[in-house]
Amino acid sequence: MIPRLYIDGPLHAGLPAPLSAEQVHYLKNVLRRGEGDELRLFNGKDGEFAATIAELRKKAGAVHVGEKTREQEAEPDLTLCFAPVKRGPLEVIVQKAVEVGAARLQPVITERTVAPKLNIERLQAIATEAAEQCGRLTIPSVGQPIKFVKLLDEWPEGRRLLFCDEAGDDEEEEWGGREGRALPVLEALKNADSNSDDSHDRWAVLTGPEGGFSREERHALRAKSFVTAATLGPRILRADTAAIAALVLWQAALGDWRCN
Amino acid sequence: MIPRLYIDGPLHAGLPAPLSAEQVHYLKNVLRRGEGDELRLFNGKDGEFAATIAELRKKAGAVHVGEKTREQEAEPDLTLCFAPVKRGPLEVIVQKAVEVGAARLQPVITERTVAPKLNIERLQAIATEAAEQCGRLTIPSVGQPIKFVKLLDEWPEGRRLLFCDEAGDDEEEEWGGREGRALPVLEALKNADSNSDDSHDRWAVLTGPEGGFSREERHALRAKSFVTAATLGPRILRADTAAIAALVLWQAALGDWRCN
Numbered sequence: 219m220i221p222r223l224y225i226d227g228p229l230h231a232g233l234p235a236p237l238s239a240e241q242v243h244y245l246k247n248v249l250r251r252g253e254g255d256e257l258r259l260f261n262g263k264d265g266e267f268a269a270t271i272a273e274l275r276k277k278a279g280a281v282h283v284g285e286k287t288r289e290q291e292a293e294p295d296l297t298l299c300f301a302p303v304k305r306g307p308l309e310v311i312v313q314k315a316v317e318v319g320a321a322r323l324q325p326v327i328t329e330r331t332v333a334p335k336l337n338i339e340r341l342q343a344i345a346t347e348a349a350e351q352c353g354r355l356t357i358p359s360v361g362q363p364i365k366f367v368k369l370l371d372e373w374p375e376g377r378r379l380l381f382c383d384e385a386g387d388d389e390e391e392e393w394g395g396r397e398g399r400a401l402p403v404l405e406a407l408k409n410a411d412s413n414s415d416d417s418h419d420r421w422a423v424l425t426g427p428e429g430g431f432s433r434e435e436r437h438a439l440r441a442k443s444f445v446t447a448a449t450l451g452p453r454i455l456r457a458d459t460a461a462i463a464a465l466v467l468w469q470a471a472l473g474d475w476r477c478n
Numbered sequence: 479m480i481p482r483l484y485i486d487g488p489l490h491a492g493l494p495a496p497l498s499a500e501q502v503h504y505l506k507n508v509l510r511r512g513e514g515d516e517l518r519l520f521n522g523k524d525g526e527f528a529a530t531i532a533e534l535r536k537k538a539g540a541v542h543v544g545e546k547t548r549e550q551e552a553e554p555d556l557t558l559c560f561a562p563v564k565r566g567p568l569e570v571i572v573q574k575a576v577e578v579g580a581a582r583l584q585p586v587i588t589e590r591t592v593a594p595k596l597n598i599e600r601l602q603a604i605a606t607e608a609a610e611q612c613g614r615l616t617i618p619s620v621g622q623p624i625k626f627v628k629l630l631d632e633w634p635e636g637r638r639l640l641f642c643d644e645a646g647d648d649e650e651e652e653w654g655g656r657e658g659r660a661l662p663v664l665e666a667l668k669n670a671d672s673n674s675d676d677s678h679d680r681w682a683v684l685t686g687p688e689g690g691f692s693r694e695e696r697h698a699l700r701a702k703s704f705v706t707a708a709t710l711g712p713r714i715l716r717a718d719t720a721a722i723a724a725l726v727l728w729q730a731a732l733g734d735w736r737c738n
Contacts, residue, residue: 310570313716314719314722317713317714317715317716317719318711318713318715318719318723319711319713351714351716352713352714352715352716353712353713353714354713401737402730402735402736402737403730403735404664404730404731404735404736405737450735451578451579451729451733451734451735452613452734452735453577453578453579453612453613453614454577454611454612454613455577455578455612456573456574456577456611456612459574459577459578459722462574462719462722462723462726463578463722463726466722466723466726466727467726467727467730469711470662470663470664470727470730471664474711474712475662475663475710475711475712476662476664477661477662477665
């Protein structure tokens with residue numbers, strides 16, 4: 219396995235690039251690599267390059283950048299908005315969302331969110347490592363937490379939101395019977411997509427905390443024209459399972475897991 | 479939240495049922511419940527019952543079983559065959575597979591499987607807890623590990639196998655060009671389902687170890703008529719992510735996450 223590393227800076231064939239202290243530690247002590255060993259590098263904009271380790275010192279290092287191995291590609295424009303949960307499942311959400319292909323991760327503080335203070339720097343490091351390992355050419359950004367009300371108030375024009383409504387079917391009558399019912403994700407996305415002019419829509423997925431969304435939050439979401447409500451099967455999913463499942467289904471229906 | 483517990487024995491309205499030492503500990507010390515508090519009980523065959531805690535002693539306890547709250551329902555007949563991985567992601571696979579709705583979990587030792595000795599009893603306990611929490615009426619069983627070759631040799635008649643072939647597109651030519659190509663899961667399942675007489679087919683999903691399947695294993699799988707090969711998007715998924723994603727897509731395409 220040839221290690222892949224994200225470089226925060228320009229990459230050009232034939233020029234050297236620096237390694238951070240963390241990257242030196244990772245290559246030397248975790249992967250047991252040394253000078254002359256092969257790497258792949260990407261910086262989120264110039265594609266992927268072959269490289270060889272030129273120098274591994276204590277606190278820094280350098281690589282020699284070789285030929286470009288992959289061109290930068292467009293990726294689906296999918297944001298994961300998620301209520302943070304406790305550390306274990308939170309880290310699962312970040313790692314898996316990156317693998318499945320979310321473009322950015324936005325923690326959202328909902329009414330029932332019970333989460334410790336978020337270490338965004340650590341979550342960003344997990345996202346970077348996941349991107350390096352899964353073969354992506356970009357690093358999804360992890361945003362600063364934002365309050366639920368603010369998220370909806372400042373929602374960007376032209377982006378749709380897939381709201382995974384765990385209580386979707388319990389209050390069927392309230393939403394006007396079958397017509398207001400939350401559909402399974404694939405059906406909901408198919409309907410939303412066929413009502414749209416733009417087949418390359420920007421999307422986001424919203425998943426809740428362990429306790430779900432409050433009644434007020436669900437009403438506020440259902441009232442927005444950019445929201446598509448959907449259900450994730452008949453069982454109660456944990457917060458991390460719901461986030462992964464929603465992203466997987468979006469990718470399979472509208473993203474880069476589709477047939478070309 | 480009313481706790482749900484699995485009871486390994488008969489359940490009848492009006493009759494008492496025993497609690498194990500572990501269940502007493504869980505109710506008393508983890509959930510802080512006491513006598514008179516409400517529960518929900520299921521045993522995998524008689525549906526779900528309301529119950530109240532009658533007695534919590536040190537090593538045992540008892541509940542009073544009330545009215546039936548849900549009838550037992552048929553569940554999708556989906557087996558997850560998975561190469562065991564190291565403890566963290568292994569436990570994620572078991573927990574999530576139960577939530578997503580696998581009926582049974584079958585560890586498979588492949589050529590590149592690098593896993594510690596499996597503690598099946600612990601994995602079964604994780605499966606039971608996940609079933610209790612996600613609202614299922616059954617406990618998926620965790621099988622004893624079986625070797626890859628034996629798995630294929632003893633494959634039960636009438637069950638199809640969705641083989642998640644990470645290297646699917648790399649060897650396109652080998653499989654006879656586009657026709658032999660592994661399709662994305664949704665397309666692959668749609669094709670397999672429309673070629674089948676029985677719309678309630680029995681299925682299994684097979685996912686590999688971190689190193690993937692060997693060339694020989696992939697050939698052996700592709701040669702079987704019960705196998706449908708499919709790909710899980712353009713990125714390299716970790717073993718646990720691949721297992722969850724494959725189960726989610728199966729449920730959405732052919733299982734109980736579909737529209738009724």
